[in-house]
Amino acid sequence: MKITITAVSVPALRQIQAFRKRYEQQYPEDDLTIVCFYVAGQEQRYVLEPERIIKDIATADVAVVDTMGASEELQEIVAKGLEACKGHRIVIGNALRDYIRLGSFSMGAMGKMMKGSGGKKDSGNVSGTSGTDGAEVSGNGEKKSSAGALTKMHRMRRMAMMMGNVLPFGVTRDMKNVFLLIDYWQQATRTDMESFMHLILRQYGGRKFLPKEKPCTVEYGVYLKDPFSMETWDTPAKFWKKAAFDSQRETVALLFYGHSYPNDFLPVVQALAEKLGERYNLLPIAFSQNEDGDLKKLRAFLTQKKTPVSAVVNLMPFRLGAGPMGGDAVQAVEILKELDVPYFKPFCLTRVSGEEWERADAVNPGEFLISILLPELDGGILTFPVGVMGSGSTEGEEPVFPQLEPIAERVDIFVARLSRRLELRKKKREEKRLAVIFYNYPPGESNVFGGAFLDTFASASRLLEGLKEAGYDTEGRFPEELQEVFVTGGHCNLPQWCEEGEDGITWEFEGEEYPIRGICVGNVFLGLQPLRDPEGESGDPGRYHDRNRKPSGEYQAFYHWIREGFQADAMIHFGTHGTLEFLPGKDNGMTGSCWPDQLVGEIPHFYYYYIGNPSEAMIAKRRSLATLVSYQAPELKKSGLYGDYQELREMIGEYRESIQSAPERCGDLLLNITKAGKNCGFLEGDSGENCSEKDLDLLEERLYEYENSLITDGLHEINETELNGLVYGLDGGYVPVGTAGDVVKNPSILPSGRNLVQFDPRLVPTRTACERGMKAAQLSVEAYHEKTGTYPDTTALILWGLETSRSQGETIGQILYYLGIRLKTEKSSYDDRLEVIPTEEMDRPRMDVVIHICGFFRDMYPNLIDNLNAMLRQILRLEEGPEKSYFTANTRKMAEELQRSHPEMEEREVWDLASCRIFGPKEGEYGTRFTDIVRKGSWKDAAEIGSSFTEDLSYGYSFRRRGVKAEEVLAGQYDHVDFISQVRNNVEYELTDLDHYYEFYGGLARAVENKKGSKPVMLVADTTGEAVKVQDLKSSLERGIATRLLNPEWIQGMMRHDYHGVQQIAKRFENVMGFAASTDAVTGETFSRMTRCYAGDEKLRKQMQKSNKWAYMKMMERLMEASNRGYFEATEEELSQIREAYLEAEGEAEE
Template identity: 25%
Template sequence: MDSEILDGIFHKDTKEIFSSFESYAKWYIGNEHIGNYTWIGISTHRSNFENNNLKIEYALIDSLENLGFKVIPIFNYASSEKDSNTDIKDFREILETYFYFEKNIIIEALINLQMVIAIGNDKYDNVFENAVNIFKEIDIPVFRPIVSFYNTIESWENDISGVSQELSSAFTIPEKVGMIEPIIIGCRNEDGLYEPISNRIERFTKRVLKWINLRKINNKDKKLAIIIHNAPCAGVESTIGLGAGLDVFQSVVNLLNKLKVQNYFIENIPRDGTSLYKLIMKKKAYHDFRWTSVEDIVESKGCLYEMPLKGNEGYMNFYNTLESNVRKDIEKTWGSPPGESMVYKNKIIITGINFGNITVMVQPKRGCYGAKCTGEVCKILHDPVCPPPHNYIATYRYIENIMKANAVIHIGTGGNLERLPGKINALSSRCYPDIVLGNLPNIYAYNVAIGTEGIGPKRRSEAVLIDYLPSAFMFNKDFCELVKLIDTYFEAKLTKSNQEYVLKEEIEKQIGNLKVIQELMNGEESFDKRIKEVRDCLVQQTCTSTLENLHVLGEIPNYEEITSLINEYIQNQDKYKNYLKPLCKNDFYYKELILNIIEDILNKSPNLEVKYGKINKAILEELQIEIVNIYKNLLLCNEEILNLIKALEGKYISPGLSDVPSDNLKNIIPTGRNFYLLDCEKVPTKEAYKVGSYLSAKLIDKYVSEEGKFPEKISMNMISTDISQGKGEQLSQILNLLGVIPVWDSSGKVQGISIIPLKELKRPRIDVIVRISGVLRDSFPSVIKFLDKAIISVASLSESEELNFVRKNTLKLQNYLKSIGEMDNIDRRSTIRIFGDKPGAYGAGVDLALKASAWEKEKDLAKVFVQFSSYAYGEKLNGLDTKHEFIENVKKSDVSYEFSNNKRNNLISCSFSSTVQGGFKILKEIWDSRELKQYHGSTKDKDNIKISLLKEELKNNMKETLFNLLWKENMKTKGYKGAADIMMAMQNVFSWQCTSEIVDNKDLDKLVQIYINDKEMFNWFKDNNPYAIEEISRRFLELNERKKWIPNKETLKGLRRAYIDIEGDMEESMEGSKGETQGGNIEIVTSKDISAWNKQLKDIEKILK
């Protein structure tokens, strides 16, 4: 090639290089009109052209042209900025030269194959902002398929981790500029040349076609499927419309109304979210479960389509196109089509409700079948990577092939499509998200604060995310005024002021105006004692902020929500906290000061400098600027629905950062963007390591004070939020326990570790086992390898075993493995300390067994925990099955440890914590009569970093939520969703008690009295979500039957009466039901009753014996 040619258009059918679109078009289409065709641009490296390394580009051209497109393939240096000393074009010039015609963009989409992003001379210094700015201007989808540099096709096909060693180039950088569809289309061969993967090329180009169709088809002709979620294991009927922080039903109604304005054909839109919920429940337009049979669904008209097996629209027509090993895998679990799930008269039942060209559906169950929840039907309990059932696959095939939908929209965080088995990323045609989704454009409304989970849909189901604002945790000004009034009253009493009686009258008046707290004034106690209880409740609420206002997609938050969100952010910023907090007598008054400042700034109150004279003028001015800017961006939240509609038009969606409001509100708004995660190359940060070191010291001190010796081994649960939100605080704690410190370069990037000398450490090195979540495994594999290397480094130190417990336990594990004849790679296996889910699986399994009542003794739960958790991660491990190593590590532990860094989550809101911590405890205590110490670390309040007993933290969380009158009343305002949230919190209490037995009997009594035996509350449940109160009542009866709770006799009587009442109502509502259902029966089916499951646990059973 002429070395002077730096860029140009090429084509596989000619050796000519074209220097303009016009010259290329003349060769390509002759005298035909350019507007007769749909054009797509491909941009690749100049080096690929120079080295004739273009097989992938040629394969793309062929595939796109076969689909009817005209293609403009270019090579260029477009990732370089304009240099006046060379003829290298910047990206704007590249666009204008090759992708514009008569000053208009001619291409409908751009496929970017370059390693680096496109940039150009622009007003932004940041190269990412430059790219986003250009992509927003051309407003077309920018696709970034993956071409693996490190894998051959064979190595990629055999690697469950996909291209995890290339996360930055394959995902992180493209996501940061809003590029989409990360489908692998090629790999390097052994000669260093790129080879296309033909079936991946075909999948990619067909998905490009679908996106371009969205640009071409009139809205009135578009068909869409809106899919909402539920939590099947918690209860299908009780949890429809789940979405973290989102009012899903109202959001769907709002979306339908907006789409109708945009000329989509929609009819019979429900009046509001409650009407939509009632319609779904009336028609039973969801999956079968305990109280709903497939016959009931058909009878109630919740069936959209009865899919036959044969014929052009039959299931077998698609099923037979699957690879034989995939069909074999499905049939091993679910039998031959149609299977047993959602089958009526040998047809597969697809549920949902049509509203013209828009269909609303509830996502199917992924791991079980039938109108029951037992150890028999819970197939995912038998095998954590079992495929989805036939009806699950059929549902999405109905959407694409029969309904002919142009796109699918998932509403609300927490679906299961993205968690189906398969590679961690860079999926193959044998991965189930790929099989199920087909070629449907996937647009997904997702909570901006839950970034690591949201990355899964992007990387495993090609989702374009439309992020939405997290719910506002309300800060009530009236509560603040009442607390101050009560404080003034007690001060007046102390000084014997004559204002005491006036203040008492004013307190009674204010309490009378706040109906939500009037219940606290009931009782026989003195006035002073009752108002002190009121004060304590209000202060706790103000400082912990657990009163949630759900967000509605596309709705601008109201004034109180805006001030609460800003308050959550401002009060957490060190630059303000370090200056303002010392001006206040306690945390409550600090939070109130921040709220007052926010309101005065937003209300443009005069004389701020006078009113806040104690505050430095520069600080006050900075607060004004930041608060006003945040306020303006919060007013743009209507862009959530507008951008979702824009995505449905096949346009570019700008990227945005994912984070929690308390840490980064100003950078996560306006919402409605396609969020990304920051790269973890600076994790842990220096600040995080300081926090982690402090946690480490406090944890050791607590154990030593209680046990009189150092802990030798600690078992930890670790989830992804430590990296994405905590910037590695728990990671740093682990490193410090090991006695190592990260090495940072001048920019803050972590380059490696340094061993802290024992003389400096002044204590032994503590051994740590880490049970990681599946999301952490998928999102941050480099962090896992970094930690693994640190563990290996410490294990290899030539130090005394009494000063290096990592080395001591490594040698013990070597001896154990030798003793049982496990000699293969023994040195490496003895250093394994990081374990998690089986590749392609998610969850600890224990929660499934608990919800299905699939256990008799704790040992049954221990076996499930090992089955789901004993896969090793680290350098060259990739989920190696290591049951012996996992069990040995856990049983030698002295401590188990849980960690929290975010006020929005706690031990009551997350089931994963209870199953992992409970798993550690049960597994340990099978072997050892010594109690496993359970601790909890919290950095929710950086001014009060705590290490406490896990039991104490759980009790505090219950006090903040389930025992909190204000929280309960807040839940009641949410109706069906609030009842579901209470139910899931109570299920988590059930889980904690079954596995760890750390809830006092009196507290369990109290929960039953508040939520079941209280007639008003019981009736509220019956009116809003009877399935929820049935589940709660049944779980507490089960606790009693399993002797996990010894209740007060009267409490138990009340519970039994309540259950008879609700069960009677449920059975009455089912009169005329034609199918068999489990209802409220508790059927204990364990692995010994299911041969296939028993085989899975055979090896574990031998080890445990």
């Protein structure tokens, strides 16, 4: 008899291995062959050599398969073996469940039984361990337990057991045995696995001489379990009689799996329990085989008045109360709110060894989702690994299966960080010492205390006042006082912080004395984050973002002083964003060798972050171990019309009236309207013809768009809600979570002041986002077809973490449209939501795409990268002709080129590389050098911009590759690009408001032009309104410049904030320059209007020079640079205005 076991469960495999040794000793003459494949850590090996695993499964009398979490490729390989297997087939988990066949029972029979008993035909998950099929998703993305997979699974199991007991023969006996075998497998104790084998061998292998199987040791629900003695209790009162509760100690609850499937967490649980037990009362709560009443029981355990809990540590993956089979995460969060204690979420890495983890750049996508992202939705903090798989070997006849081991250093630092957080609950406010950190990047007097949408000086002033009112030992400071300290006199750039003769803060670090640039106001330190690499700031721009370059000595000394010199009780980074979270180290799952982890140390870390930037917020949360506290954007208002635009509207109104009242005036009015329309940039051409009725409609449409565009009204100042959120966290309480995103489209993300989390990536794209993205793509294709008479071969798109989080997947919707993919109409599991549309159902060819991602998208949405690659593979398998699928045609062409240029490459690798369509920065990097090049004005010609973009974003993310250099393939794809598209999905940002727009969109445009020798069509999909619109880039830029940068209303709002207002305006000048350099879409007239507005208006000029002369000088430098580079032909008067304004500001600066 041959039994082939293909599994991810180490405990089960280890017990099977031990059973085989005992069996061979006890029954040496029995012809029993047991073949084991451990596939959790050996996937790639079996993917590359699939023949053996397929053969051994196919020839088995009994095939046992447990591939929970395995790759699609491995599932396909195992499926081939199961299809060919004539024997019994036992499948644990959701994947491949339809292959179950034991005796006369099969999943088809189960489906018929369920249908006959009133259930749905879908057989559901028979194990309750993995997958999401059958789980009903509620409006907020949580799975409901009442009518979901959890209830269905319990119902199926009860029915199977009942019928098997009543009719212990035939199909009902076999159905009961399936569930019994799964129970044994999931417990994986010696007794259970012995019973597992005895049941198979006795009932399906004819070994009647073997002992009958024993009842399963499974424990259901939630219970108290000593992780050392294994003793269990059903109430805390009984437990504390044995554990001896110490009323002088705080109590920490430790949540963990009570079973050992698919991995035995016990060694890590014991390590944590031992360390925690040295300082606290430990309440060990075990979970096994989820039941509907678990959360009520958990609440009862955690809310005992006589033994109050001060912290909850959860070592289990997924959301609390909502595992892979669903549940009620909302109720679990309510329990956490009621407890109001910190909720800690360390985790274990179950698919890599310690050595592999040392080399890895990040947690793998599957474990990232269940161990980092989903727990964050509950408010989990300190999400880093404390356990990892040990070493093992599957070579030889006696393989050594690895098991989870604690990472001793991580366990120690976790307990130390937990202790420091709990100290916040005990220490009086007036005794707490707080370090508040502000930024100065790019370095210089113009950018001190920078922060997205934030008047940071005013906010810092409010923070001091609020802390004082809350009882902290500090004093208030006016914004002007703080500006005087940190800006005036250029102290931020002097080698020493203080003027000669003044006492300043210094700190010796590694034998060198460093200035600590900041001030102490009572027990609150306000400091400037040092430059991470001073040489990189003044030299090669690439050095500043070099993830292999450690921070400067001053940078290290600064954080060392906060920890050891100032002895801060908490650290607060203020505003979006600093550089700590971008220091060298892993993308997530931080280790002791990661620089952010080292510099934060044990100190509780809080971070004020902009509510509308989910992508960068998550990097800050995960890489710097921060509890985020959100702040809002400024209020919005309508742009209105001014100057030429107001005059044009009045002329059109006068013309409409004159048609009836004074038709003789219409000709002159049309002539003036035509001139005004050209002056406003709405009409093109030099002919003397007056505008037509169609032109008038266009003008009115553009004026309406401009007038009703929403603009930000100045900058935000930290409000009471946001201050209270921070103070609440500093008190050691549970900071409730709030989704980061678009406040206008989703007001429910308010109020601010909460711990920011990202939208659940499993729900991206939402159906609404997909439909809007597809509409944008349809309009883009129609615009291109109308212009050229052909369909575009390839579209290039920018896929951002920011846009994806805020729109919930509109760009994904575009990509799906171009490729001919759609969301399934019926409910599906998270990873099975898409399907390829047959070309017969489309009225166009299947197009090709080039997708450029940023590092934030890579880190936030690894599941979407996998899903897109999986769909590309499906399309390729259709083997469609070149006239039907441009994607397939281009892939075949690239494969032929790769085979010629790389004959040594295996065919599998050739096709994987040829079909790669997702390109981004290498692992550990997030963007490009383009913004630094523009900031420093260091490019010699436009081609240099495109080359740097291609070089920085030419790392392929394919089905098999992650961040591998693929410039040859990318260049080949650029040859086919006909147009590029960028989604603008939120009203807070016009294209000219954010440098990343020109960095990615502009850089891509120049890169494609470099390769093709001609400009691609450049389109912008504007989804800010109810109706999706598609515009050319030039029109979109002109709207942003007209409604904001040149709009008196917007300027007035900014200038209310003096220093920071000019700071923000200067950034827009830089962004305009970036677009001019990369796309040639900024007209000379635009630069002339900027000159007239900011250099020619004496009142505004004087106000800006007084408020922030350093930023104003940079604005004038940009205008002069634009003239020197030929972006506009400045008149002598304009040049004179620029020079005079610059010299005035320079004189002020020297004073």
